[in-house]
Amino acid sequence: MKKRVTIAACLLALAAQAQAQEPKEPPKEPVEALRQRLAERLSTKGEGAATATAKSTAKPAAKPAPPAKAEAHKGEAKAAHWGYAGDLSPEHWAELAPDNKLCAVGTRQSPIDIREGIAVELEKISFDYRASNFSVLDNGHTVQVNVAPGNGLTVMGRRYELVQFHFHRPSEERVNGKQFDMVAHLVHKDEQGRLAVVAVLLERGPDNKPQPLVQAVWANLPLEKGEALPAQVQIDLNQLLPADRGYFTYMGSLTTPPCTEGVLWMVMRQPVALTAQQLGIFARLYPMNARPLQAGSGRLIKESLGSASGGP
Numbered sequence: 001m002k003k004r005v006t007i008a009a010c011l012l013a014l015a016a017q018a019q020a021q022e023p024k025e026p027p028k029e030p031v032e033a034l035r036q037r038l039a040e041r042l043s044t045k046g047e048g049a050a051t052a053t054a055k056s057t058a059k060p061a062a063k064p065a066p067p068a069k070a071e072a073h074k075g076e077a078k079a080a081h082w083g084y085a086g087d088l089s090p091e092h093w094a095e096l097a098p099d100n101k102l103c104a105v106g107t108r109q110s111p112i113d114i115r116e117g118i119a120v121e122l123e124k125i126s127f128d129y130r131a132s133n134f135s136v137l138d139n140g141h142t143v144q145v146n147v148a149p150g151n152g153l154t155v156m157g158r159r160y161e162l163v164q165f166h167f168h169r170p171s172e173e174r175v176n177g178k179q180f181d182m183v184a185h186l187v188h189k190d191e192q193g194r195l196a197v198v199a200v201l202l203e204r205g206p207d208n209k210p211q212p213l214v215q216a217v218w219a220n221l222p223l224e225k226g227e228a229l230p231a232q233v234q235i236d237l238n239q240l241l242p243a244d245r246g247y248f249t250y251m252g253s254l255t256t257p258p259c260t261e262g263v264l265w266m267v268m269r270q271p272v273a274l275t276a277q278q279l280g281i282f283a284r285l286y287p288m289n290a291r292p293l294q295a296g297s298g299r300l301i302k303e304s305l306g307s308a309s310g311g312p
């Protein structure tokens with residue numbers, strides 16, 4: 001919340017600055033560029049939420065001032081963009097902005113192919129999800145669901161609050177080489193700004209059993225990009241979790257720019273079923289929004305022993 005306010009305040013200041021310094025520019029252009037910049041900032045918030053550690057959070061928030069003038073120009077504003085194809089594709093992310101350096105040189109990047117994990121008695125993730133208000137945003141990179149405060153999880157003695165969740169097609173992570181139809185990333189953040197992402201793999205199931213939570217999200221898709229649509233119903237994230245609570249865990253990164261590292265990943269082992277129609281709806285919006293696999297670089301992967309059971 002605070003960060004969003006800070007960004008908004010910065011941008012307002014920048015808007016004023018841009019108008020003061022560049023009176024000759026037609027007013028529409030800088031405003032347009034700033035709006036685009038704001039949209040980018042907020043959507044970067046997407047995967048990153050408030051970008052991992054407090055340290056790295058402070059940076060982008062405090063930084064906008066100097067480069068802003070440049071970004072008011074067309075070409076620069078374009079540089080803030082990123083995507084999954086052509087000049088904006090993942091192999092170019094690091095070139096698109098100085099803050100994206102880790103996308104190219106990081107050694108703790110995500111996604112990875114999850115294999116050869118050590119099977120141990122992993123602590124159960126203690127999910128604390130409840131029926132909540134939500135809004136749905138098409139941020140130009142994915143469909144993102146912002147959930148009202150009060151949801152979270154506890155693992156390794158640390159409480160993380162749910163910030164948002166969103167989808168990728170196909171799944172970014174693989175398990176023993178297998179890629180799934182889609183994945184949902186549930187992004188959580190603790191008080192120190194550390195991120196923990198729960199990945200729920202999604203695959204095609206029976207056509208007569210629509211996944212209830214996904215159904216509620218799709219029903220509330222906004223008609224326009226960049227505008228969060230508050231839903232008139234509630235969702236309960238417990239409905240998206242698989243019955244088997246076994247999971248894989250490893251340390252990785254955001255899978256979108258700026259590819260911040262230090263992210264605790266927990267990938268649920270059992271996939272959840274969507275209908276072909278539900279998969280098809282997302283495919284129409286985002287046929288391909290998955291970052292390619294990154295090097296494991298000798299990272300330790302842990303896996304729940306056997307088939308951990310456990311209700312909500």
Ligand SMILES: [Zn+2]
Nearest residue numbers: 047168185255
């Ligand atoms: Zn994601």
